[in-house]
Amino acid sequence: xxxxxxxxxxxxxxxxxxxxxxxxxxxxxxxxxxxxxxxxxxxxxxxxxxxxxxxxxxxxxxxxxxxxxxxxxxxxxxxxxxxxxxxxxxxxxxxxxxxxxxxxxxxxxxxxxxxxxxxxxxxxxxxxxxxxxxxxxxxxxxxxxxxxxxxxxxxxxxxxxxxxxxxxxxxxxxxxxxxxxxxxxxxxxxxxxxxxxxxxxxxxxxxxxxxxxxxxxxxxxxxxxxxxxxxxxxxxxxxxxxxxxxxxxxxxxxxxxxxxxxxxxxxxxxxxxxxxxxxxxxxxxxxxxxxxxxxxxxxxxxxxxxxxxxxxxxxxxxxxxxxxxxxxxxxxxxxxxxxxxxxxxxxxxxxxxxxxxxxxxxxxxxxxxxxxxxxxxxxxxxxxxxxxxxxxxxxxxxxxxxxxxxxxxxxxxxxxxxxxxxxx
Ligand SMILES: Cc1cc2nc3c(=O)[nH]c(=O)nc-3n(C[C@H](O)[C@H](O)[C@H](O)COP(=O)(O)OP(=O)(O)OC[C@H]3O[C@@H](n4cnc5c(N)ncnc54)[C@H](O)[C@@H]3O)c2cc1C
Numbered sequence: 001x002x003x004x005x006x007x008x009x010x011x012x013x014x015x016x017x018x019x020x021x022x023x024x025x026x027x028x029x030x031x032x033x034x035x036x037x038x039x040x041x042x043x044x045x046x047x048x049x050x051x052x053x054x055x056x057x058x059x060x061x062x063x064x065x066x067x068x069x070x071x072x073x074x075x076x077x078x079x080x081x082x083x084x085x086x087x088x089x090x091x092x093x094x095x096x097x098x099x100x101x102x103x104x105x106x107x108x109x110x111x112x113x114x115x116x117x118x119x120x121x122x123x124x125x126x127x128x129x130x131x132x133x134x135x136x137x138x139x140x141x142x143x144x145x146x147x148x149x150x151x152x153x154x155x156x157x158x159x160x161x162x163x164x165x166x167x168x169x170x171x172x173x174x175x176x177x178x179x180x181x182x183x184x185x186x187x188x189x190x191x192x193x194x195x196x197x198x199x200x201x202x203x204x205x206x207x208x209x210x211x212x213x214x215x216x217x218x219x220x221x222x223x224x225x226x227x228x229x230x231x232x233x234x235x236x237x238x239x240x241x242x243x244x245x246x247x248x249x250x251x252x253x254x255x256x257x258x259x260x261x262x263x264x265x266x267x268x269x270x271x272x273x274x275x276x277x278x279x280x281x282x283x284x285x286x287x288x289x290x291x292x293x294x295x296x297x298x299x300x301x302x303x304x305x306x307x308x309x310x311x312x313x314x315x316x317x318x319x320x321x322x323x324x325x326x327x328x329x330x331x332x333x334x335x336x337x338x339x340x341x342x343x344x345x346x347x348x349x350x351x352x353x354x355x356x357x358x359x360x361x362x363x364x365x366x367x368x369x370x371x372x373x374x375x376x377x378x379x380x381x382x383x384x385x386x387x388x389x390x391x392x393x394x395x396x397x398x399x400x401x402x403x404x405x406x407x408x409x410x411x412x413x414x415x416x417x418x419x420x421x422x423x424x
Pocket of ligand 1: 011012013014015016017034035036037038039040041042043044045046047048049050051052222223224225252253254255256257273274275276277310311351352353354375376377378379380381382383384385
């Protein structure tokens with residue numbers, strides 16, 4: 001067993017890992033974070049940067065399911081699938097389909113809302129210490145080019161209403177008042193006035209990592225390769241640069257977490273929905289706040305340098321290279337929304353959403369190692385709920401009630417699904 005003065009080790013310096021490390025530090029833990037490349041190099045540094053407080057609609061819904069057959073064959077759709085990967089992802093897809101029934105969707109939405117409702121408040125103490133300008137007010141627009149699509153999507157708006165998410169419905173006149181370009185491009189929008197955003201997700205993650213190290217935390221750059229068991233717990237991590245002793249371990253390794261949980265005896269259904277983005281310095285226009293085109297599933301986020309454009313959900317292996325054709329697909333989608341967009345001078349990136357089939361993260365203790373905790377699988381909302389996750393993990397380690405029912409985030413559900421599939 002590791003000595004009592006051994007640190008709590010967090011694996012992964014994405015936002016989930018860094019926020020967890022910061023909360024642990026605030027609770028008096030000595031904390032070491034082990035990160036393979038650098039803070040924010042994963043999904044946390046490459047995303048929309050939107051505090052998506054209204055993201056209470058799960059990814060798997062009946063209407064999404066109905067649109068999939070059309071989307072996979074449409075070379076311009078926001079869904080991309082590597083066909084050779086289909087056999088590998090089949091169990092995940094099966095559970096995705098099973099999560100899309102109306103009652104299940106409603107239940108998942110309520111659970112998501114429990115996290116999202118505390119997301120901003122949990123960030124507050126952490127964001128106080130980072131440079132100004134990294135988090136901005138401005139709101140978020142879910143924008144519709146056609147009234148018909150707006151009407152057809154009323155189910156999502158109703159779900160937000162049921163969860164108590166405040167939003168305004170804007171018409172073309174309201175949009176013109178915000179920015180004439182918006183009035184020309186969209187007929188309707190849902191405006192979530194209270195949703196902040198960062199123009200620089202990588203900068204924000206690194207700034208939080210700097211706070212962690214300034215307060216005495218250590219970030220070790222190494223690849224975690226295994227765990228050294230000791231009775232019913234883990235005493236050390238085996239890394240590419242040597243062993244690290246650990247009093248507690250938190251697995252917050254984003255889309256790679258299942259490689260680690262497997263070593264601990266927990267098999268989880270975690271896949272990546274790869275997202276694509278580009279940062280454009282001179283797009284020829286700007287938007288007053290983040291805008292998500294509902295028809296084309298592409299987001300536009302204003303930054304001091306220009307515009308960040310992002311979207312696409314690509315089901316493919318973690319190991320395969322970014323697909324150049326998908327960047328073109330994103331450009332075409334962006335131009336369908338803003339034909340004036342000048343996207344040739346763009347800095348492009350691809351990153352990995354860590355996605356479970358039921359849209360719920362895993363926030364739990366490992367089943368076979370009593371000092372190992374899980375915090376991963378946040379899919380489309382990890383940027384938003386990183387801090388509340390860190391706070392919950394810290395409470396869990398202290399044996400305290402974190403104020404949110406953690407049962408829906410348990411790791412045992414995957415074994416239950418597997419047994420159900422096997423008919424046991
Ligand atoms: C295009 C796109 C747009 C998005 N927009 C938004 C948005 O606007 N709002 C929102 O809330 N969410 C958004 N998301 C989702 C969000 O980015 C993710 O859910 C979140 O960043 C996940 O954070 P994480 O810390 O779990 O993972 P990551 O940020 O990926 O961090 C995991 C870290 O673990 C490290 N690691 C992995 N394995 C090991 C190992 N064995 N040893 C050591 N280190 C390891 C990796 O190097 C990585 O740095 C978006 C995602 C994408 C792709």
